[in-house]
Amino acid sequence: xxxxxxxxxxxxxxxxxxxxxxxxxxxxxxxxxxxxxxxxxxxxxxxxxxxxxxxxxxxxxxxxxxxxxxxxxxxxxxxxxxxxxxxxxxxxxxxxxxxxxxxxxxxxxxxxxxxxxxxxxxxxxxxxxxxxxxxxxxxxxxxxxxxxxxxxxxxxxxxxxxxxxxxxxxxxxxxxxxxxxxxxxxxxxxxxxxxxxxxxxxxxxxxxxxxxxxxxxxxxxxxxxxxxxxxxxxxxxxxxxxxxxxxxxxxxxxxxxxxxxxxxxxxxxxxxxxxxxxxxxxxxxxxxxxxxxxxxxxxxxxxxxxxxxxxxxxxxxxxxxxxxxxxxxxxxxxxxxxxxxxxxxxxxxxxxxxxxxxxxxxxxxxxxxxxxxxxxxxx
Numbered sequence: 274x275x276x277x278x279x280x281x282x283x284x285x286x287x288x289x290x291x292x293x294x295x296x297x298x299x300x301x302x303x304x305x306x307x308x309x310x311x312x313x314x315x316x317x318x319x320x321x322x323x324x325x326x327x328x329x330x331x332x333x334x335x336x337x338x339x340x341x342x343x344x345x346x347x348x349x350x351x352x353x354x355x356x357x358x359x360x361x362x363x364x365x366x367x368x369x370x371x372x373x374x375x376x377x378x379x380x381x382x383x384x385x386x387x388x389x390x391x392x393x394x395x396x397x398x399x400x401x402x403x404x405x406x407x408x409x410x411x412x413x414x415x416x417x418x419x420x421x422x423x424x425x426x427x428x429x430x431x432x433x434x435x436x437x438x439x440x441x442x443x444x445x446x447x448x449x450x451x452x453x454x455x456x457x458x459x460x461x462x463x464x465x466x467x468x469x470x471x472x473x474x475x476x477x478x479x480x481x482x483x484x485x486x487x488x489x490x491x492x493x494x495x496x497x498x499x500x501x502x503x504x505x506x507x508x509x510x511x512x513x514x515x516x517x518x519x520x521x522x523x524x525x526x527x528x529x530x531x532x533x534x535x536x537x538x539x540x541x542x543x544x545x546x547x548x549x550x551x552x553x554x555x556x557x558x559x560x561x562x563x564x565x566x567x568x569x570x571x572x573x574x575x576x577x578x579x580x581x582x583x584x585x586x587x588x589x590x591x592x593x594x595x596x597x598x599x600x601x602x603x604x605x606x607x608x609x610x611x612x613x614x615x616x617x618x619x620x621x622x623x624x625x626x627x628x629x630x631x632x633x634x635x636x637x638x639x640x641x642x643x644x645x646x647x648x649x650x651x652x
Contacts, residue, residue, distance in 0.1 A: 277302050278595055281416055281426045282396075283404055283439050285312050288561030288578040289432030290387035294333050295586035297394035304426070305391065306418065308433075310401035312388055317380025318458040318539055319492020321470070321484055321569075324368025325648050326576035327376060329583045338386045343378030344485035346469040354476035356523015361469070362638075365645035367576070375572070377470070377484040377492060379460060403433065407442055409555045427595055429557045430585070435546060437563035443554040449546035452568055454479065454625050455499035457514040458539045461528040463491045477520035479628045483528060493518075493528050498629070499542045510538035543568035545622050547615060552607040556599065560585060565614045567621035571644060577614055580652040584609055613652060620644040 278301045282289045285307030293303045307313070322330070322339065330336045350361045364374030391398060402420040407429065409415070417423040431439035435449050463485055470484040480496040495517050505513065511532050518529045532538065546566040552559045561578035585606050588594070594602045620640055627635035 278592075279426045279428075280304070281306065281414070281424070281429045283429065283431050284308075284433035284437075284561075284563075285388075285391070285398070285400075286432065286434065286561070287383065287387065287575055288582050289430070290384075290391050291329065291333055291579055292430060292432060292560065292582035292586060293396040294387075294390050294394045295582060296589065297396055299586060299590045301589070303394075303396045304399065304424065305396050306399045306403050308401070308403040312384070312398075312400055314381055314384050314388060317384070318460045318494075318537070319377060319484060319486045319490075320380050320383060320575055321492075321572040322376045322378065322383075323364075323572055323576050323645075323648075324366045324372045324374055325573075325652070326368070326579050327372045328368040329576075329579035331372070332583060333387075333390060335386050335390050338389075339376060339378065339383065340373075342382045342386065342487065343376040344463075344487055345373040345376050346485065347374040349470045349472060352471050352473045352523060354473050354481070354521055356473075356521065356525065365642065365649065367645055367648040369649070375470075377486045379486045379490060379492070382487070404429075404439055404442065407439075407557065409557065411555075414556050427556065428589075428599070431557060431559045431563045432561050432582075433563055435544060435562045435566050437559065439557065440548075440559055440563050443557045445548055445550070445554065445559070447546070447548040447550070449544035449566060451499060452543040452545050452622055452625050453499055453629050454496055454543040454568060456541055456543065456569070457495040457497070457510075457517060458541070459493050459511070459514055459532050459537055460486070461491050461493045461531045463487070463489055464524045464527050467491060467524060471524065473521055474628075477517050479625075481518065481521045481525065483524065491528065493532070496543075496628075502540065502542070505540060508535050510535040510540060513540075514538050543625060545618060547618050551604065552610075553600075553603040558585070558603050558606070565618055567618040568625050570621045570624040571617060571641060573617045573621065573648070576648075577617055580613070581610060584652055610652070613648070616644060616647060 472482040478495040483493040
């Protein structure tokens with residue numbers, strides 16, 4: 274009798290949900306546990322999905338829904354702080370010429386699309402709980418959950434984010450470190466003439482930008498030096514974001530006026546994170562933000578996570594690697610991803626570092642172009 278391979282995916286965000294679908298397609302029995310009872314389906318402002326992210330979403334089978342609920346674009350307009358358009362540059366099509374350079378969309382919309390795909394895949398989903406303890410041997414991993422239940426798996430995949438508890442449980446000591454920057458984010462109505470991302474560099478913030486996320490919405494953001502988060506009252510988030518945005522003209526007047534609900538505003542520090550050693554311990558492996566994360570200066574965070582799970586699912590597809598060969602397979606996964614991920618993390622951090630240091634002659638377009646060109650190659 275053939276043993277059915279079993280995998281536990283910890284975390285139901287973009288990476289975890291995408292991996293569950295791909296593994297189910299390969300005939301793996303998948304359990305997915307997510308700490309949040311709402312499965313992250315109601316929170317978040319916006320996300321930019323570049324071509325290499327769209328390439329994986331097409332592999333998963335959700336590209337049509339993503340395109341229908343998002344807003345496709347192929348360029349970025351650079352503006353002065355008063356809103357005057359300076360120039361528009363075409364974006365690199367990192368997913369190939371048959372895909373848009375980017376799709377902007379509301380995060381909850383993307384999550385709901387992935388949730389539906391996970392449900393349809395036959396993954397067993399358990400919400401409002403996560404890992405409590407895990408113990409492993411050469412043949413599998415015994416996991417106890419916070420609801421008092423337990424199960425045994427052939428493999429556990431940690432997709433539980435930047436502050437991964439699973440990473441801590443297996444003894445990986447690498448942790449995210451702040452870069453010195455932070456970002457205000459909020460959804461807003463889309464001004465009718467906005468058909469691509471607009472970016473202003475300088476003014477009260479390092480970057481003031483907005484990206485269309487549907488026919489009717491944009492995702493607005495302001496990047497500034499990070500502050501002590503404890504010193505900012507969450508009930509004042511909308512007021513504070515409006516205050517920072519007062520230094521920008523053009524479409525910002527309309528966008529600023531719509532930012533009234535503090536619950537819709539998010540304030541987050543930028544972090545750099547890259548696990549330098551192995552991304553696995555025995556039969557527990559890290560993906561996405563649990564293994565690496567970077568500032569959104571290249572808008573590649575989701576793409577790197579999606580590429581991770583695409584590569585991992587591909588390597589896990591053969592039946593004959595689940596025994597003694599699994600260790601070498603997980604090593605091959607990390608080795609295949611490391612150079613590409615490091616390039617993106619380092620470039621994303623460097624762009625922010627130049628801004629923090631006030632370097633006026635930094636070759637930001639050159640660094641961005643070289644990095645995005647490299648990402649056109651398959652991971």
